[in-house]
Amino acid sequence: MAQKDKYSVLLPTYNERKNLPIITWLLNKTFTENNMDWEIIIVDDGSPDGTQEVAKQLQKAYGANHIQLKPRAGKLGLGTAYVHGLQFATGNYVIIMDADFSHHPKFIPRMAELQKSQNYDIVTGTRYAGDGGVYGWDLKRKFVSRGANLFADTVLRPGVSDLTGSFRLYKREVLQKVISSTESKGYTFQMEMMVRAKAMGFSVAEVPISFVDRVYGESKLGGDEIVEYAKGVLSLWMKV
Numbered sequence: 007m008a009q010k011d012k013y014s015v016l017l018p019t020y021n022e023r024k025n026l027p028i029i030t031w032l033l034n035k036t037f038t039e040n041n042m043d044w045e046i047i048i049v050d051d052g053s054p055d056g057t058q059e060v061a062k063q064l065q066k067a068y069g070a071n072h073i074q075l076k077p078r079a080g081k082l083g084l085g086t087a088y089v090h091g092l093q094f095a096t097g098n099y100v101i102i103m104d105a106d107f108s109h110h111p112k113f114i115p116r117m118a119e120l121q122k123s124q125n126y127d128i129v130t131g132t133r134y135a136g137d138g139g140v141y142g143w144d145l146k147r148k149f150v151s152r153g154a155n156l157f158a159d160t161v162l163r164p165g166v167s168d169l170t171g172s173f174r175l176y177k178r179e180v181l182q183k184v185i186s187s188t189e190s191k192g193y194t195f196q197m198e199m200m201v202r203a204k205a206m207g208f209s210v211a212e213v214p215i216s217f218v219d220r221v222y223g224e225s226k227l228g229g230d231e232i233v234e235y236a237k238g239v240l241s242l243w244m245k246v
């Protein structure tokens with residue numbers, strides 16, 4: 007008999023003490039209601055706000071079979087947080103998402119269903135197709151995000167509507183292959199992953215999602231990340 011599918015969620019956190027209990031509760035609810043096997047791998051980068059203490063409480067509440075804690079000593083960036091977390095994933099599918107409930111777990115069953123329908127390698131959430139959208143960002147942040155997508159799309163033509171978004175479902179071995187060829191460390195990571203996945207011939211489907219800006223805490227996206235991103239697009243253009 008085939009083994010039952012299991013979904014491993016990689017959840018990078020930096021100062022998400024207030025968000026973590028709610029996102030965990032929502033994930034548990036979604037997976038339980040949809041009869042899906044699950045685990046969450048929390049990769050906390052030594053958050054000064056005590057995120058790890060909260061994570062330990064959650065592990066007690068939901069069980070170590072559902073919550074793995076895989077912290078790192080300091081803030082080493084979003085891209086490498088996924089690389090770190092992936093080593094511990096026991097599921098045959100891996101979901102990456104943000105911990106600040108900008109990515110609502112309610113989209114996960116839809117992503118899983120679409121994946122199954124044609125055995126897709128990757129299903130990505132998109133803010134920029136169908137009834138997807140962004141809520142709560144100011145004009146400047148919207149402009150930066152749109153501009154970043156347009157820039158990469160024009161230069162690299164991967165044919166995916168949301169390149170910088172990070173709500174995605176992968177077959178585990180596909181994520182392993184793509185991640186091992188990816189060089190970016192920070193926010194550029196998502197875009198590089200998708201461009202490389204397409205270049206490697208993996209199939210990608212899209213689910214429109216609504217991205218809602220965080221309620222608690224602050225975004226960690228800074229000006230230097232934007233410069234890194236532009237550099238990342240151009241260096242991929244030379245390579246892929």
Ligand SMILES: Nc1nc2c(ncn2[C@@H]2O[C@H](COP(=O)(O)OP(=O)(O)O[C@H]3O[C@H](CO)[C@@H](O)[C@H](O)[C@@H]3O)[C@@H](O)[C@H]2O)c(=O)[nH]1
Pocket residue numbers: 017018019020021022049050051081082083084087103104105106108151170171172173193196220224225226227
């Ligand atoms: N472990 C770890 N986690 C991090 C780090 N930097 C950010 N995070 C975590 O990564 C998630 C996203 O970070 P945010 O700071 O909330 O990102 P955002 O500004 O809302 O950006 C969103 O949009 C970007 C552009 O579309 C996306 O690239 C990004 O992934 C995210 O979806 C959150 O769970 C945050 O705690 C880090 O260095 N280390």
Ligand SMILES: [Mg+2]
Pocket residue numbers: 104106108220225
């Ligand atoms: Mg956020």
